Amino acid sequence: MTTTAPRRDAPAPDAPTPVAESPTRHAELLAWVQEIAELAEPAAVHWCDGSREEWDRLAEQLIAAGTLVRLDERAKPNSFYARTDPDDVARVEGRTFICSKSPDDAGPTNNWMHPDEMKSILTDRFRGAMHGRTMYVIPFCMGSPEAEKPMFGVEITDSAYVVMSMKIMTRMGSDILAAMTRDHDHDFVPCLHSVGAPLQPGDHDVPWPCNTEKYISHFPEDRMIWSYGSGYGGNSLLGKKCFALRIASAIARDEGWLAEHMLILKLTSPQGRVYHIAAAFPSACGKTNLALINPTVPGWRAETLGDDIAWMRFGDDGRLWAVNPEYGFFGVAPGTGWHTNPNAMQAMNRGNSLFTNVALTDHGDVWWEGATETPPAHLTDWKGRSWTPETGPSTGSGPTLPVPDGDKIEPAAHPNSRFCTPIKQTPILAPEYDSPTGVPIDAILFGGRRRDTMPLVTQSRDWTHGVFFGATLSSETTAAATGKVGVVRRDPMAMLPFIGYHVGDYLAHWLRLGERHEQDKLPKIFYVNWFRRGEDGGFLWPGFGENSRVLKWIAERIDHTAAAEKTPIGYTPTADSLDVAGLAVTEDDLTAACRVDPEEWRAEIPLIEEWFGKIGPKLPAGLSTELEALKQKLSG
Numbered sequence: 001m002t003t004t005a006p007r008r009d010a011p012a013p014d015a016p017t018p019v020a021e022s023p024t025r026h027a028e029l030l031a032w033v034q035e036i037a038e039l040a041e042p043a044a045v046h047w048c049d050g051s052r053e054e055w056d057r058l059a060e061q062l063i064a065a066g067t068l069v070r071l072d073e074r075a076k077p078n079s080f081y082a083r084t085d086p087d088d089v090a091r092v093e094g095r096t097f098i099c100s101k102s103p104d105d106a107g108p109t110n111n112w113m114h115p116d117e118m119k120s121i122l123t124d125r126f127r128g129a130m131h132g133r134t135m136y137v138i139p140f141c142m143g144s145p146e147a148e149k150p151m152f153g154v155e156i157t158d159s160a161y162v163v164m165s166m167k168i169m170t171r172m173g174s175d176i177l178a179a180m181t182r183d184h185d186h187d188f189v190p191c192l193h194s195v196g197a198p199l200q201p202g203d204h205d206v207p208w209p210c211n212t213e214k215y216i217s218h219f220p221e222d223r224m225i226w227s228y229g230s231g232y233g234g235n236s237l238l239g240k241k242c243f244a245l246r247i248a249s250a251i252a253r254d255e256g257w258l259a260e261h262m263l264i265l266k267l268t269s270p271q272g273r274v275y276h277i278a279a280a281f282p283s284a285c286g287k288t289n290l291a292l293i294n295p296t297v298p299g300w301r302a303e304t305l306g307d308d309i310a311w312m313r314f315g316d317d318g319r320l321w322a323v324n325p326e327y328g329f330f331g332v333a334p335g336t337g338w339h340t341n342p343n344a345m346q347a348m349n350r351g352n353s354l355f356t357n358v359a360l361t362d363h364g365d366v367w368w369e370g371a372t373e374t375p376p377a378h379l380t381d382w383k384g385r386s387w388t389p390e391t392g393p394s395t396g397s398g399p400t401l402p403v404p405d406g407d408k409i410e411p412a413a414h415p416n417s418r419f420c421t422p423i424k425q426t427p428i429l430a431p432e433y434d435s436p437t438g439v440p441i442d443a444i445l446f447g448g449r450r451r452d453t454m455p456l457v458t459q460s461r462d463w464t465h466g467v468f469f470g471a472t473l474s475s476e477t478t479a480a481a482t483g484k485v486g487v488v489r490r491d492p493m494a495m496l497p498f499i500g501y502h503v504g505d506y507l508a509h510w511l512r513l514g515e516r517h518e519q520d521k522l523p524k525i526f527y528v529n530w531f532r533r534g535e536d537g538g539f540l541w542p543g544f545g546e547n548s549r550v551l552k553w554i555a556e557r558i559d560h561t562a563a564a565e566k567t568p569i570g571y572t573p574t575a576d577s578l579d580v581a582g583l584a585v586t587e588d589d590l591t592a593a594c595r596v597d598p599e600e601w602r603a604e605i606p607l608i609e610e611w612f613g614k615i616g617p618k619l620p621a622g623l624s625t626e627l628e629a630l631k632q633k634l635s636g
C-alpha cells in the first residue's frame with residue numbers, strides 16, 4: 001500500500017496520511033512511522049506486504065533505475081544482479097557505534113557515542129533525507145512468529161534493494177504485521193535506514209545511491225537502530241547484524257540467553273545418531289560452507305539449519321537449544337563453486353536470488369572467482385568494465401596490453417561479493433529449520449583463519465576452557481569489512497564487530513551460563529582451523545567436504561569413542577583417531593595441520609596477554625586463570 005506523505009508546510013486537510021491508510025492499528029508503530037515520515041519527508045510511504053506482486057514491481061523499478069539487471073531465466077529464474085557504488089562494498093566497522101548511556105557499557109572494542117549526541121547528529125541527517133524517494137515500511141520477524149516471544153522488527157528504508165533483500169533474508173510482510181497485533185500490540189525493534197541521498201526536483205538519480213558519510217548506530221537501551229549512508233549488506237539489512245546480533249546480544253545478556261555469530265548444522269551418523277553443531281567463525285571464514293557441507297566420509301549426512309546467526313536458549317531439560325533467526329543466506333560468492341559447495345550452487349540455481357558485486361557473463365548469468373575452474377572468455381566485472389581472464393579489466397575500447405607474468409589479474413568479482421538466496425531452496429535443508437524452539441546443541445566450534453599456530457582441531461577440557469578458546473579466538477581480517485585484509489586480530493567468539501555491549505561483560509555472561517547449568521548437558525567446545533598453511537604457502541588441509549572428517553572425530557569425542565592426545569592447549573586427535581581413509585593428503589601435511597607447536601604457542605601468549613589487557617578490569621578472573629594455566633603447561 002502506497003500513500004502520499006503529508007507535507008509539513010502545506011498539509012491538505014483531506015490528504016491521505018500514512019497513518020490513515022496504514023494496514024495496522026498498532027499504535028506505537030503508527031506513531032513512529034508518522035514521526036519518521038514527517039522528519040525524512042519522502043515523496044511516498046509504502047507498507048510492504050511481502051507479496052510476489054510487490055517483488056515484481058520493485059524489481060521492474062530497480063531495473064529501470066539501472067540498479068538491477070534481470071538474469072537469464074534459464075540460468076537463474078526470477079533473479080537479479082546489482083553493482084554497488086565502489087565505495088559501498090562491505091560493513092564499515094569504523095562507522096559502527098554502540099550508543100549506550102555509559103561508555104563502560106559499550107567497552108573498549110566498540111565505537112561509542114552518547115545516545116543524545118548520536119540522535120541529535122542523525123536527526124539532522126535524516127531531516128529531508130528521503131526527498132524524492134519512497135519510504136518503505138517493512139514489518140519483519142527474526143525467527144518464527146510462533147515463538148514463545150516473537151522477535152519483531154520494523155525497518156523503515158528508502159532503498160527498494162533493501163526491501164527485496166529483506167524479503168529473502170527475513171520473514172516479512174502482511175502476515176508478520178498481523179502477528180504484531182495478535183492478542184495485544186507486540187514490542188518491536190525500530191530499525192531506521194536511509195541511503196542518505198535525497199533527490200531535489202530535477203536531480204538525476206544514480207544506480208546505487210549512498211552517502212560518503214556513514215553511521216551504523218545502535219541504541220541498546222532503547223532497543224533501536226539508526227543506519228545512514230550505506231545501502232549494502234549488514235549496514236542496511238538491519239534485521240541481520242544490527243538486530244539479530246548487536247541489539248539481540250544486549251537483550252540476551254539481560255534475559256540469560258545467547259545471540260551468536262554461528263551456523264547451525266544437523267549431522268547424522270551412519271548408525272542414525274543425530275548431532276547438532278553450532279560454529280562461530282569470523283566473517284568470510286567458512287560458516288556458510290560448513291553449514292552446507294557435503295560430507296566426504298561415507299554414510300554421514302549433513303543438513304542445514306542456519307549459516308550465520310544462532311539464538312540459543314536453555315530449555316527446561318537443561319540443554320542449550322538453537323534457532324536460526326534468519327530466512328535466507330547472504331553468502332560470500334568467491335570460492336563458492338560446484339567442487340567446494342554444490343549445495344549453495346543448487347540453492348541459487350533455483351532462482352529468486354539477488355547477486356551483488358559479482359561479475360556478469362555475456363549470457364546474462366553471474367560468475368565469480370571459484371564458481372568454475374576456468375573463467376568464461378569474457379565478462380563484465382563488478383565495476384562494469386569489460387574483463388578477460390588474460391588481461392583482467394579494460395576501461396577503453398582499444399586493445400589492452402598483456403599482463404606481465406607474475407602480476408595478479410584483478411578479480412572480476414569483488415572479494416566481498418555476495419549471493420542472497422532463500423534458505424528454503426537449500427537441497428539439504430533440515431526440517432527443523434522453521435521450528436520455534438530449534439534444536440539441542442551437542443557441540444560448539446570456534447575457529448578462525450590462521451596460517452600458523454592453531455591446529456586442525458582441539459577439544460577443550462570443560463566449558464570454562466572452551467570459553468577461553470572463544471575469548472582468545474584469532475583470525476586474519478577479510479574483505480567482509482572495509483580495511484586491511486590478512487591482519488591477525490582477536491575476535492572473541494567471532495563477535496568482535498557484533499557484541500552490543502562491553503566485551504568483558506559478554507565473556508562473563510558466557511562463563512556464568514556454564515556455572516548455572518549442569519556441566520554434562522552443556523555442549524562440548526572445540527577449536528578448529530581449516531586455514532593452516534605449509535612452507536609452500538598452500539593450505540595443509542583440503543577443507544570443505546573433507547571437514548566432515550573433523551566433524552566425525554568431534555561426534556566420536558562427544559560419545560567418548562575416539563582417542564585423543566592431551567596437549568598443553570587441549571585434546572587433539574591421535575595419529576589414528578582421525579578418519580583419513582582415502583584422503584589425498586600426505587602424512588607430513590596431516591601431521592603439520594594437527595601439530596601443537598610449543599614455539600608457536602609461546603609466541604602466541606604475549607598476543608593473548610595484550611588482548612586481555614585491552615579488555616581491562618572487566619576481564620573475568622576465570623579467563624586469567626586459564627591463561628596462567630596455559631603458560632604453566634607450555635613452560636613445563
Ligand code: GTP
Pocket residue numbers: 281282283284285286287288289290307308330331332333334335336340480530531539542543544547
Ligand atoms: P560471512 O558470511 O562473512 O559471515 O562468511 P562465512 O563465515 O559464512 O564464510 P564462507 O563460508 O562464505 O567462506 C568464506 C571464504 O572461505 C570463501 O571464499 C570460501 O570458499 C572459503 N572457505 C570456506 N571453507 C573453507 C575451507 O574449509 N577451506 C578453505 N581453504 N577455504 C574455505
Ligand code: SPV
Pocket residue numbers: 090091232233234235240241282283284308330480481
Ligand atoms: C558478515 O560480515 O559476517 C556477513 C556479511 O555475514 S554482512 O551481512 O554484511 O554482515
Ligand code: MN
Pocket residue numbers: 261282283284308
Ligand atoms: Mn557473517
